[in-house]
Amino acid sequence: MVNRSDVHYFGAGPAPLPTHVLEEAAKVLLNFKDKGIGICEISHRSPEANAILADTKQALATLLDIPDDYDILFLQSGGSGEFSAVVYNLVSIWVEKKRAQIAQEVGDDNDEVLKRLRKAVDEELKLDYLVTGSWSLKASQEAARLVGAKHVNVAVDARKSNDGRFGTIPDESTWTLTSREKGGPAFVYFCDNETVDGVEFPQFPKSLVGEDAPWVCADMSSNFISRKVDVRKYAVIFGGAQKNIGNTGIAIVILRKSLLPPVAQYASPDLLRQLNLPVGPIVLDYPTIAKNNSLYNTLPIFDVWVAGQVMASLVDSYGAKRIGGQEEISNDKARLIYDTLDKYPDVYRVVPDKSVRSRMNICFRVHGGDADKEKQFLADAERRGLTGLKGHRSVGGIRASNYNAVSLDGASKLVTFLNDYARGA
Numbered sequence: 001m002v003n004r005s006d007v008h009y010f011g012a013g014p015a016p017l018p019t020h021v022l023e024e025a026a027k028v029l030l031n032f033k034d035k036g037i038g039i040c041e042i043s044h045r046s047p048e049a050n051a052i053l054a055d056t057k058q059a060l061a062t063l064l065d066i067p068d069d070y071d072i073l074f075l076q077s078g079g080s081g082e083f084s085a086v087v088y089n090l091v092s093i094w095v096e097k098k099r100a101q102i103a104q105e106v107g108d109d110n111d112e113v114l115k116r117l118r119k120a121v122d123e124e125l126k127l128d129y130l131v132t133g134s135w136s137l138k139a140s141q142e143a144a145r146l147v148g149a150k151h152v153n154v155a156v157d158a159r160k161s162n163d164g165r166f167g168t169i170p171d172e173s174t175w176t177l178t179s180r181e182k183g184g185p186a187f188v189y190f191c192d193n194e195t196v197d198g199v200e201f202p203q204f205p206k207s208l209v210g211e212d213a214p215w216v217c218a219d220m221s222s223n224f225i226s227r228k229v230d231v232r233k234y235a236v237i238f239g240g241a242q243k244n245i246g247n248t249g250i251a252i253v254i255l256r257k258s259l260l261p262p263v264a265q266y267a268s269p270d271l272l273r274q275l276n277l278p279v280g281p282i283v284l285d286y287p288t289i290a291k292n293n294s295l296y297n298t299l300p301i302f303d304v305w306v307a308g309q310v311m312a313s314l315v316d317s318y319g320a321k322r323i324g325g326q327e328e329i330s331n332d333k334a335r336l337i338y339d340t341l342d343k344y345p346d347v348y349r350v351v352p353d354k355s356v357r358s359r360m361n362i363c364f365r366v367h368g369g370d371a372d373k374e375k376q377f378l379a380d381a382e383r384r385g386l387t388g389l390k391g392h393r394s395v396g397g398i399r400a401s402n403y404n405a406v407s408l409d410g411a412s413k414l415v416t417f418l419n420d421y422a423r424g425a
């Protein structure tokens with residue numbers, strides 16, 4: 001039998017979890033808080049479940065310094081569900097705002113309001129996407145599927161300046177964001193860390209800052225709670241839990257409260273139908289989820305509990321440094337691995353450009369991507385207990401995912417192996 005302690009797992013998600021959390025999880029699955037029943041058996045509306053929800057939110061708010069004017073939601077539809085949810089919700093707000101503006105100009109003439117609104121939707125509704133990897137590409141494709149491609153403005157497609165492949169973030173001066181003079185986009189979307197391609201935004205894009213900055217939605221599925229984030233710059237931050245935060249089953253959404261009623265109003269389903277725009281499922285409706293404290297329907301409380309335990313232990317470990325403490329360690333581990341790869345240019349080639357290398361998903365080729373040699377590399381690594389290193393099936397190669405639960409010891413063992421392999425040891 002292979003023991004957990006014999007292995008360092010570098011899978012991209014689902015990903016490793018801290019062993020102490022899993023040990024505690026095994027106990028609470030059988031008997032939660034001495035109630036004689038397990039955590040998966042208690043009601044999601046029980047006081048215990050409510051406490052789990054509150055504690056998990058508190059831990060996240062502490063770690064990321066989330067201001068009071070933001071809400072935290074838990075949904076079950078994974079990261080991909082949020083590709084759709086941001087479109088449904090933010091398009092609905094955009095439409096209702098436009099309708100109210102037009103109604104103010106036109107008065108009670110509903111036919112005229114509808115006529116002008118149709119025209120406005122047709123000519124002005126734009127969702128801006130920064131496509132820097134496979135996941136933002138998928139999100140942009142989902143937006144096009146929902147509202148129609150003509151409303152989706154791919155402000156940058158990183159493949160275009162990199163021989164058809166992801167691996168760079170083109171200079172912001174080349175981005176074709178929807179002009180703010182023309183009302184701007186309903187939102188700008190980007191993926192902070194592209195898990196498949198190993199591309200991470202080094203910092204928040206400068207062109208999305210400013211008084212009249214558009215609403216920004218970011219997918220942080222694979223670099224959530226790994227570095228400091230200025231939450232105020234975002235309208236929506238979301239991520240699936242299954243990489244840095246917990247087990248598969250929930251997505252976490254950090255949402256500016258002004259995107260919820262009573263401040264923001266949403267278009268009615270009838271109006272959206274009249275405009276040929278989609279009406280989203282109720283389980284992706286942010287106002288409904290927020291109003292019900294994420295308990296509109298049965299929330300997997302165990303998944304929330306795991307996320308809460310992981311985050312509470314980071315709060316304990318890093319104290320006043322908060323997520324800054326984790327950021328230092330994540331950076332150190334990533335630096336160790338990249339420095340080693342860079343030492344052997346004849347053996348290893350890091351895939352993305354140096355300026356956008358992900359600290360979380362370290363993608364590289366061995367011997368120029370020779371299939372047999374990469375297979376051998378993976379087999380050799382596995383013999384040393386270094387597993388989960390195979391690159392995503394769409395791009396191949398090697399990917400070492402350096403999530404929070406990968407210890408410094410794990411990263412060091414990988415570094416030793418990389419050195420030994422390159423030297424033929």
Ligand SMILES: Cc1ncc(COP(=O)(O)O)c(C=O)c1O
Pocket residue numbers: 013077078079080081135191193194195196219220221222240
């Ligand atoms: C950056 C990113 N976004 C979205 C997703 C999709 O998440 P899910 O599988 O939970 O839908 C993934 C999954 O790996 C991801 O890495």
